[in-house]
Amino acid sequence: MQGRLPHYSDHEARLRPLAVDMTNPCGAHGYAVKPKISSSLNAATRKCYEFGGKECVIRARACDAKG
Numbered sequence: 001m002q003g004r005l006p007h008y009s010d011h012e013a014r015l016r017p018l019a020v021d022m023t024n025p026c027g028a029h030g031y032a033v034k035p036k037i038s039s040s041l042n043a044a045t046r047k048c049y050e051f052g053g054k055e056c057v058i059r060a061r062a063c064d065a066k067g
Contacts, residue, residue, distance in 0.1 A: 018060040019044040021053035028053035 021028040030047025034040035048056035
């Protein structure tokens with residue numbers, strides 16, 4: 001399937017977002033692995049704030065097959 005990404009069901013793939021603190025990109029960060037996109041984005045951002053981030057934003061996302 002050249003030019004197309006493979007499709008994975010929720011049971012096979014997980015979104016892995018990375019949130020970083022924009023006031024200090026080398027400082028606080030957070031990531032999460034959840035079955036739903038909204039849950040993983042919220043959890044990554046929340047972790048960034050828990051670790052002292054002041055302006056946490058999602059900067060990267062990756063989706064991998066499980067296993």
